[in-house]
Amino acid sequence: MTMEASAFPGWEPKILAFCCQYCAYSAADMAGSMRLEYPTEVEIVLIPCTGRFDVILALRAFEKGADGVFAAGCLEGNCHFLDGNIRARKRVNFLKAELKSVGYEPERIEMFNLSASQGPRFAEIARDFTQNIVGLGPSPAKKL
Amino acid sequence: MTKELKTKSHLEKVLSLGHFAVTGELGPPRHAKASDVEDKVSHLLGNVDSVNITDNQTAVVRMSSLSASVLAQRKGLEANMQMVCRDRNRIAMQSDILGAAALGINNLLILSGDHQSFGDHPQAKNVYDLDSINLIRTLKNMRDEGRLMSGQELPEDGRPRLFIGAAYNPFADPEDYRVIRAAKKVKAGADFMQSQCIYDMDRFRNFMSRAVDMGLTEKTYFLAGVTPLKSLGMAKYMKNNVPGITMPDFYIERLKGVPKDKQAEEGIKIACEQIEEFKEMKGISGVHLMLVEWEHMVPVIVKAAKLIPRPNV
Amino acid sequence: MIIAERKPIDEIKTFVKGKEKILLVACRGCVTVCNAGGTKEAGILASLLRLDAAKEGVPLKVDELTLERQCDPEYIFELSPSMGEKYDAILSMACSIGPQFIASAYPNEKVYPVLNTCFLGGALAHGVWAERCQACGNCIIHKFGGLCPISRCSKSLLNGPCGGSAGGKCEVSKEIDCVWQLIVEKVTSDGTMDEFLSLELVKDWRTSRDGGPRKIAREELLK
Numbered sequence: 001m002t003m004e005a006s007a008f009p010g011w012e013p014k015i016l017a018f019c020c021q022y023c024a025y026s027a028a029d030m031a032g033s034m035r036l037e038y039p040t041e042v043e044i045v046l047i048p049c050t051g052r053f054d055v056i057l058a059l060r061a062f063e064k065g066a067d068g069v070f071a072a073g074c075l076e077g078n079c080h081f082l083d084g085n086i087r088a089r090k091r092v093n094f095l096k097a098e099l100k101s102v103g104y105e106p107e108r109i110e111m112f113n114l115s116a117s118q119g120p121r122f123a124e125i126a127r128d129f130t131q132n133i134v135g136l137g138p139s140p141a142k143k144l
Numbered sequence: 145m146t147k148e149l150k151t152k153s154h155l156e157k158v159l160s161l162g163h164f165a166v167t168g169e170l171g172p173p174r175h176a177k178a179s180d181v182e183d184k185v186s187h188l189l190g191n192v193d194s195v196n197i198t199d200n201q202t203a204v205v206r207m208s209s210l211s212a213s214v215l216a217q218r219k220g221l222e223a224n225m226q227m228v229c230r231d232r233n234r235i236a237m238q239s240d241i242l243g244a245a246a247l248g249i250n251n252l253l254i255l256s257g258d259h260q261s262f263g264d265h266p267q268a269k270n271v272y273d274l275d276s277i278n279l280i281r282t283l284k285n286m287r288d289e290g291r292l293m294s295g296q297e298l299p300e301d302g303r304p305r306l307f308i309g310a311a312y313n314p315f316a317d318p319e320d321y322r323v324i325r326a327a328k329k330v331k332a333g334a335d336f337m338q339s340q341c342i343y344d345m346d347r348f349r350n351f352m353s354r355a356v357d358m359g360l361t362e363k364t365y366f367l368a369g370v371t372p373l374k375s376l377g378m379a380k381y382m383k384n385n386v387p388g389i390t391m392p393d394f395y396i397e398r399l400k401g402v403p404k405d406k407q408a409e410e411g412i413k414i415a416c417e418q419i420e421e422f423k424e425m426k427g428i429s430g431v432h433l434m435l436v437e438w439e440h441m442v443p444v445i446v447k448a449a450k451l452i453p454r455p456n457v
Numbered sequence: 458m459i460i461a462e463r464k465p466i467d468e469i470k471t472f473v474k475g476k477e478k479i480l481l482v483a484c485r486g487c488v489t490v491c492n493a494g495g496t497k498e499a500g501i502l503a504s505l506l507r508l509d510a511a512k513e514g515v516p517l518k519v520d521e522l523t524l525e526r527q528c529d530p531e532y533i534f535e536l537s538p539s540m541g542e543k544y545d546a547i548l549s550m551a552c553s554i555g556p557q558f559i560a561s562a563y564p565n566e567k568v569y570p571v572l573n574t575c576f577l578g579g580a581l582a583h584g585v586w587a588e589r590c591q592a593c594g595n596c597i598i599h600k601f602g603g604l605c606p607i608s609r610c611s612k613s614l615l616n617g618p619c620g621g622s623a624g625g626k627c628e629v630s631k632e633i634d635c636v637w638q639l640i641v642e643k644v645t646s647d648g649t650m651d652e653f654l655s656l657e658l659v660k661d662w663r664t665s666r667d668g669g670p671r672k673i674a675r676e677e678l679l680k
Contacts, residue, residue, distance in 0.1 A: 055501055056497065056500045056501060056504065059500075059501060059504035059505065059508070060504060062504075062508055063504055063507055063508060063511070098466075098501070098505055099508075101465075101466040101467070101505070102466060102505050102506075102508050102509035102512065103509065103512050104508065104512070140508075140511070140512035141508055141511035141512055142511075229612070230612070256612055256614065256619040256620070257612075258621070258628070259611050259612065259621070259628060259629045261611075261629050261630075262628075270612070272612045272613045272614070273660075273662065274659065275612070275613075275614040275615055275616050275617070276616070276619075277615075277616035278615065278616065278659050281657075293659075311620060313620035316618065316619070316620045316621065316622045316623060317618070317622045317623055317624060317625065317635070317638055318618070318622070318638050318641050318642065320645075321618070321641045324650075324654065325616070325618070328616055328654070340620055387621045387622070387623040387626075387628040388620045388621050388622065388623055388628070
């Protein structure tokens with residue numbers, strides 16, 4: 001699916017989704033098999049738990065041209081490794097502040113929580129997040 | 145309690161003759177105008193035996209306590225010059241002690257001092273080379289042994305003959321330790337001690353009975369600190385915001401019970417009731433009236449509390 | 458250990474301004490343990506600086522290197538091979554000893570401190586560090602129930618607590634425990650109060666910074 005025409009002709013957002021194998025990754029799978037539409041710009045990276053989601057991974061993604069990054073983990077209280085998703089949220093909040101400090105919109109990084117059975121929710125997250133990134137435009141690294 | 149006089153202090157004389165002493169408090173101005181000090185002195189003269197001159201209280205820059213003390217004494221009011229440990233090292237402290245004595249100061253009151261983070265120069269570096277107990281002992285050694293901390297001898301007629309004051313706070317924590325800390329100050333050489341503002345009379349009575357039992361009041365004159373409540377707002381502020389002050393709810397309730405324009409009057413009434421109790425309380429030798437920036441009320445309160453006329457000794 | 462934290466990014470940006478090629482030197486010592494200046498933190502900072510440069514449209518090459526320590530010349534000299542790269546600036550991520558040693562070893566280089574060196578302390582929990590020592594040069598904690606009044610009392614009182622101690626907290630901030638409350642509790646529970654009260658301590662500050670910059674030289678270790 002292509003997003004509606006943006007204010008930046010020729011630009012298509014690049015979005016990276018770090019998905020926990022126990023929930024978001026399965027949900028994305030389900031969204032696919034249910035033939036639910038979500039933006040093709042969202043590239044999924046499988047991680048064993050959002051506890052593995054690292055600040056550096058996200059920063060490198062931005063350096064390499066990502067316009068938005070999100071981590072998607074289990075519902076709070078349901079982490080397979082107890083608190084990987086809680087830690088991930090803290091890292092995301094840390095990253096928001098760090099990105100802001102160098103002039104990047106904090107909304108380019110988000111954390112979501114969902115369960116493996118929420119295929120439609122995954123599609124919705126992917127659509128909404130992409131929509132927000134389209135609203136923000138290309139990453140400041142690429143604007144010039 | 146009769147003692148051989150250690151100094152020329154008027155306050156010491158009043159206390160040693162067994163009079164119920166009254167001391168006041170004066171905050172020097174935040175500028176160099178001497179008349180400000182003199183105006184405040186005019187409210188206190190004849191109403192107190194001597195007046196504490198604060199040393200950059202709450203860590204706000206003010207005219208130095210030594211200068212304001214000299215100004216007060218020129219107007220005929222004896223000063224209890226305060227000295228805090230925050231701003232001077234042992235060199236400056238001893239030097240200022242010698243200078244104060246040379247300028248005719250008779251009473252020196254030693255305090256730790258409010259941390260500079262409370263004041264108008266929170267960026268300042270603090271000193272705290274000596275703490276208050278160390279400084280009390282230092283002064284006592286200078287006066288009685290004729291020695292500086294270094295061991296340097298002072299000639300007999302060049303010793304600082306100062307009546308040594310200290311503070312005690314029964315309302316700070318840990319509660320049980322407060323009387324022990326007061327005992328340390330007595331042991332270090334405090335001749336008189338003034339308390340933090342007293343509102344929690346139960347806790348104060350308890351403290352004093354322990355101080356009396358330990359024999360502290362035999363060695364040192366204990367004065368009770370009184371600050372009349374100006375308003376309900378002030379009472380609430382003190383309850384919630386001033387570390388080391390406890391405010392019983394019944395005073396707050398009592399002030400709530402009177403109209404706003406009568407609260408100051410009620411506050412004075414409360415203070416007078418306290419003073420009446422202090423007059424009878426074992427181990428208490430006087431009161432210390434802290435009416436900072438409310439000095440003009442001192443004549444009112446000493447009259448209401450029947451503390452005047454002051455003894456002419 | 459030495460506890461440090463990264464300077465605000467805006468200040469670091471002023472170090473980098475106008476430079477095209479910089480070297481970030483991380484340290485594997487204290488600042489790795491307190492998550493301020495290790496390999497990982499260097500990676501994060503390098504990335505942020507590159508993102509910032511990309512946003513501004515200015516060229517910036519950021520290299521990263523981690524030394525075992527930056528408080529020993531033998532490790533500092535591991536930088537020598539990199540010096541051929543002609544960096545416009547070297548940013549040390551060690552405590553302030555690191556940038557000083559680098560600047561002294563390579564006098565022609567522009568060296569900047571990335572961290573603010575804060576205090577000597579330890580971790581109370583993961584992510585929380587607190588001051589425990591002021592390096593006064595004459596340890597007396599055994600006289601205070603194992604607690605340090607010099608570093609932990611806001612006024613470094615040897616005869617505390619002052620009149621500002623309330624509810625176990627310091628007058629300076631409710632975030633600060635009154636160490637004198639803790640000392641009194643400790644000597645009370647130990648039953649050593651009498652011994653404690655007999656102490657008459659006056660601090661001799663000569664062993665502290667007040668005696669001038671300090672140095673220790675041990676003959677048996679010198680070559």
